[in-house]
Amino acid sequence: MASGPMEQFEIDRQVDLFEIAGQTVSWTNSAFWMVASVVAIIAFFILTMRGKLIPGRMQSLGELSYEFIADMVRDTVGPEAMRFMPFIFALFFFILFANLIGMNPYAFTTTSHLAVTATMAIFTILVVVVAGVWKNGFKWFKIFAPAGLPVPMYAIIVPIEIISFIARPVTLAVRLFANMVAGHVMLKLFAIFAAYLVAKGGVTALGAILPIAGTMAIVALEFLVAALQAFVFAILTCVYLNDVYHVDH
């Protein structure tokens, strides 16, 4: 059993596959749980897509999740952004399932690694840049220079806008990663504390009630955070996609 609070985040190289430029590519526990969440998502939507006119319980789950993401894209960006809906749908469900699977005992939380969240965040922002240039040409770079300012102001505003644009993938990645790590460390610390108190025996064992209650409260909070962070990542992707369609804001 892992006894340190950080041991749960350790990457375990299970099989070394091949080498690229001196770096070994391995099959790790992280890779296993990522594949597990993708398989779980596919299984979920196979189960929920029966296609009956009057949906059963499972089918309405699937339909509700489709409607939820579709409404989110339509409300925050507009109907013209519906071509990005599959991307946002995939992002949301991958993060949601990875977070929820990570809540199970013995499972590994893939979203607690900056490498995973940063990959998703960088890809998201690259999608925004590429789609923006694709759609608007080089006029897209006007988002860094809002119109109607006195000319000397641009020397200050343009660097500020560029910095805040570069900060977007950083916030996306760090928020998800920090939330998952903080929650899981807290959970582990409370649980370890309870275990120590019980092991002491005698009157101190009674004190274990407090950390056990705390652990239960944090588990509830963590389930909320798991769903909330998936939602936040998806809705911020929509907000950033706004820049593709509305260059003059």
Added chain:
Amino acid sequence: MPKQNGQSDTSLQTDLDALEDKLAAAKARRDAKLGKDDKDDNSLLGMAWRLSTELLASVLVGLLLGWGIDQLFGSQPFGLLIGLGFGIAAGFMSVFRTADAMDAKTGHIPKGDARPELEDED
């Protein structure tokens, strides 16, 4: 035969309409009981996380860019300091912008400078 089909179709239509009416009535009753649907998706926790990470990330990005420029041109402390200044400015700008958008969404306050001049600013 087509007449009969038409008849059955209209009866189906009325059935669906009746169901629709019943549903609308039930929904209205439920809304009246529960009050308006005012749960906001943007929970306070999410808002707090969003604002704080935005501020922090902008400062860090500005600092790193400044440091990188220092490394390129050997202009030791100045790039870092100027980058830090721009980073802080960018952080505050994006926090204000985000808070403005949140206000507009939850409090139905018009975005930007278009807000009514009812309350004193200070």
